[in-house]
Amino acid sequence: MNLSPLIISLKTAFLATVITFFLGIFAAHFVVKMKRFQGIMDAILTLPMVLPPTVVGFFLLLFFGKNSLIGKFLLSFDITFVFSWEATVVAAVVVSLPLMYRTTRGAFEQIDKNIIYAARTLGVSETKIFWRVILPNSWYGVMAGVILSFTRALGEFGATIMVAGNIPGLTQTMSTAIYSAVQAGDNETAFQWVLIVVMISFAVIMLLNYWTKNQNEITQKLSKKRRGAISVVVR
């Protein structure tokens, strides 16, 4: 069995998740602070989540195609973007970014505003507030966003096949490999890939659940200790 779809999928998903991680946090931070046009910006960032992936792929082709500005610019450096491995990464980033952005934004907005106000009145700079107060206190949400983005990037199909194609050994991911196998009537190969995709996704979700449970237990333990402290005071 040729393992290249697995390797390409994992490589794509990992790199896409790293990019999404930074972009998503930046976008969330930026939108939360916006005073005007917040709704519009939010809609633009969320759109790839609700649009059919083929539409996203179509837009990417418009953007990076040979006749576009960016495409021409890249071509002048002898780079063809469409049907390259990089295109699978960009497709995965675009479709997984909304998940990262939304979960992170939710986590940022859940932080008690008073904590941020307090930091400001205590003279702490905005940059320091972001890195040392906002981010550490929304770490749980940020990590949930990372895991969701990773699974979404791993399962990406529609936009990838439009913009990166389905070239074995170059751009063929597990999702597109299943498609090819089924089209060729090779059910056995299709089954193998399906099994692998299901196993990886299942493992990641289990990891997320385990981690959530652990987090809850830590919080509960801490609050129990706190109750102990209060009962000492009352006595």
Add this chain to the structure above:
Amino acid sequence: MSLYVDIKKSLGDFDLNIKFEANQEVLALLGASGCGKSMTLKCIAGIEKPDYGIIKLDDHILFDSERKINLPPQKRKVGYLFQNYALFPNMTVAENIAFVVQGSKQDKIKAVTEKIKMFCLEGLENLYPVQLSGGQQQRVAFARILASETKLLMLDEPFSALDSYLKWQLEQELTSLLETYQRATLFVSHDRDEVYRICDRIAVMTKGNIDVIRTKHELFESPETLAGTILTGCKNISTAKKIDDHTVFAEEWELELQVEHLVSDNVQYVGFRAHFFSFAQKEKNIFEAEIVRVVEDTFSFIVMVRPKGSNAKPLRWELEKDQWRSLDQTKLFLSIPEDKIILMKK
């Protein structure tokens, strides 16, 4: 150390229109919830922006709408103690304090050791806020404010989320903390007893405006306004009409009352505190009381009375249990001492 505030801000339902000055003292902003107390503090701290006006701390201009000055909260040096203390949950006690100290690592260590000692936090340095009791959290929040070298302290309802036992402990701690702090302090509350115990002067707020600013003794003796009278806990209030210079007619109680103070022409309300009724026969303002209802409270009786034979709104009378039990309840003559009557113009 003095704070000067003169600001306006539209809040939808009503407009905030605040003007006051505070020196090195504890000044209370007393008002019902939703009257704009917290918004006032937030404007001073720079968290919210007023529409117009000036905020000045000593000679330092924090906000001036005309000169387009609006310092960020970081540069205002205004300490804000939040109701939930707002400690950074991801940092230990020591880190919470060190985080706000400007300067080198040595400066931070020095400041932390000093504040830990000052606020009796020894042994708690490496605990996280969730592991602390309410009182300990309050002390950390205070230590943090002092470590950041603020010039003004603002306390936003620091006890309102606590049960009465814990509240009393924290209040005592706060009183001693304020003694060490010795700077201008604004204390926001809706609890008249708390305010009376902690503060020197009281500003009564209603719907975004400051009604009166008085020392606490002046305010509780003659609250002057309806809002002030209600907030200082006066239970009996009636509309009033002037009869002559020393007599008013309390319309809702159907009583003509002689008053020690001069009655002004535009008197609108008359008030009388529930525990100031007297039995002395020679006094003025005596009426035969008809008992409408008797309610037994924890340590007193609350008796609702009105002039016999009338259909007036009952007055609330509070007295100790023994005193009530020893009374002849069939023939009751009560008097309203003329020097205890509160007159209000608005």
